[in-house]
Amino acid sequence: MTPCQLRQNAPSAPFDRYIRVRDRTVALIRELSVEDMAVQSMPDASPIKWHLGHTTWFFETFMLSALPGYQPFEPAFAFLFNSYYEALGARQPRAERGLLTRPSLDDVLGYRRHVDRHMEALLASGDNALLELGLFELGLAHEEQHQELMLMDGLHLFSRSPLHPAFDADWPADALGRKGHFQLRPGGLVEIGHAGDGFAFDNEGPRHKVWLQPFEISDRLVRNAEWLDFMKDGGYGRPELWLSDGWATVQAEGWQAPFYWQEQDGWHEMTLGGLRPVAPEAPVTHVSFYEADAFARWAGARLPTEAEWELAAGDGVLDQAWDTGWQWTQSAYLPYPGFKPGAGAVGEYNGKFMSGQMVLRGGSAFTPDWHSRPAYRNFFAPGKRWVRTAVRLARDVGATAREDRDGWDAGFVADVATGLSARQKTLSPKYFYDATGSDLFEAICRTPEYYPTRTETALLRDIAAELVADIPDDAVLVEFGSGASDKTQILLDAAARITAYVPIDISEDALRLATVKLLRAYPQLAVTPVVGDFTASVELPSALRGRPLVGFFPGSTIGNFTPPEARALLRSIRALLGPDARLIIGADQVKDEATLLRAYDDAAGVTAEFNKNLLRRINRELSGNFDLWAFDHLAVWNAELARIEMHLVSRHDQIVTAAGHSFAFKAGERLHTENSHKFTEASFATLAEDAGWTVEASWISPAPAFGVFVLR
DSSP states (O other): OOOOOOOTTOSSHHHHHHHHHHHHHHHTTTTOOTTTTTOOOSTTOOOHHHHHHHHHHHHHHHTGGGSTTOOOSOTTHHHHSOOSOGGGOOOOOGGGGGGOOOSOHHHHHHHHHHHHHHHHHHHHTTOOHHHHTTHHHHHHHHHHHHHHHHHHHHHHHHHTSTTOOOSOTTOOOOOOOOOOOEEEEOOEEEEESOOSSSOOOGGGOSOEEEEEOOEEEESSOOBHHHHHHHHHTTGGGOGGGSOHHHHHHHHHHTOOSOTTEEESSSEEEEETTEEEEOOTTSBOOSOOHHHHHHHHHHTTOBOOOHHHHHHHHHHTOOSSSSSBOEEEEEEEOOOOTTOOOOSSGGGGTTGGGOSSOEEEESOBTTSOTTTOOTTOOEEEOTTOOSSOEEOOOEEETTOOOHHHHHSOOHHHHHHHHHHHHSSSOBOOGGGGOSHHHHHHHHHHHTSTTOHHHHHHHHHHHHHHHHHHTTOOTTEEEEEESOTTOTTHHHHHHHOTTEEEEEEEESOHHHHHHHHHHHHHHOTTSEEOOEESOTTSOOOOOGGGTTSOEEEEEOTTGGGGSOHHHHHHHHHHHHHHHOTTOEEEEEEEBOOOHHHHHHHTSOTTOHHHHHHHHHHHHHHHHSOOOOOGGGEEEEEEEETTTTEEEEEEEESSOEEEEETTEEEEEOTTOEEEEEEEEOBOHHHHHHHHHHTTOOEEEEEEOSSSOEEEEEEO
């Protein structure tokens, strides 16, 4: 069977849209046989043939039947293809739609052609009364919903066949991807619901205010690999993880895996493309609300509320929001404050189902690309598994996910094992910045000896207007190693043209606090924190692509890297920001040794405590047994390499353990923890040029000298 051909000279834009939607419905079933389209595999599903008739009945009933002189194609179809509209009379029982061997498929397709001809005439007539009622847009959206239902029902039907046939042999597999990272959202008083532009279902409004506590939401969906871990840990057999109704359902129906999974020489899953091996890095799909909720509890998280989901989607921090699976929320499907269903039979479309259902958000691989939007409220009963669903996790601020509790960070383990086993023991300074380390660094910046922060901050204030003069409208500020984001506010205050801010930092705690603080101070600013090591690979939020980017790298953090590392880092920043970007960067200048040593070994011992906190973190996170009193803080000036070095010096011979490894320290042996290279104006320009940047402007403060540079 071939789909209807799109009419090239449609008499109106509405009809062009109409026929495109109608053609897609038929195109989806091009590989099916007549027999495939007549069968009903369960009461929740409907035969494909019934979907073809019902979507046609909708336009006939709600639009054409109101026209003077319109003659129905077949009056009996009003009974056969009504779904649940009580106001429109009796109907074929839902569970018995598969008994309708008549009308034939040819008759149903003839019905579609009949209604399409009359819709063409209506839309060409210029009579906009029915269009103004919103019935036309509702009909298009209704058919798009049934396009997705056809795919879900067809998949369920084919899953019941021992032949495992493909609904569409060319249907693409779900994209593979990384594990999700939790993104902090500040909450507060927010607005959700349809904003009034374009079509929306009545249940998406009215728009209203909701108070949200700060929360975290994963930027990606739960993968099959995590679900397999849940299964191996006995997730389906542990009643403490399940809601009461969910546990009763698990027991009654014998759930052991997601709906379409089959175990035969490893796990396989039924897809529209047939039976395929379960891909560990693909998102898990076709799980019920009960399963999603149990998994979230097992993972030390929860499901997001629909308001949290909508806020995060609007901020652009959610990957896989629209194209994989509808995401369960913990929100019951209830009316928004002030909701009123439409008048007449169409008022039954959404309102009467507001009981016993849970809200899903987003879209799926089965959803037409243009169909979803952030305010869209899908809903299903919590036990449904044939629906194309997926799982996105959220958690309260301060909660800890399962992966954080049960295991050591693999990168931290590898760096400790390598660094403490080397002849010259060393660790990266990036591990200074846990929550305590971040607080201690802020305390260092307040010591009288530590000049860089005060000097750079004063310089930034003096030159702020010059720094931001050429920043374009709607710019995005991307800060590397943002910490508390204190200096950021100088740029934000000077450049209202900066409308989005992306702080990148390895410390999730520091990002959380800074994000909340900035959003309180700049409520119109879009803040999207990225937890990650900017010296490795990080990704900017996809929603920011195409906007002008300005990098910000203050604090002379560039001095923590060796010259080859610094060049490589500057190249990677250039690649991340793109060819038209600029970078505002701070670089401390060479000065007398006494000033430098005082700055890195203050009289109050704050820097020493900061240095030793690295050992405290190893003890806490990697089961180490470092005795902090057995190590001394040491700061030295290496004139040959123009850098301050920080070390921890062992007071005596000792053996320590961490992450399951043992490390020997001799008396006087040093653990090198940080470098802080100092520059001249010329040496920094050479470094930047070697990395592909050009110094566009530079400012050097009075003594103690500190430099701020704009690179192109």
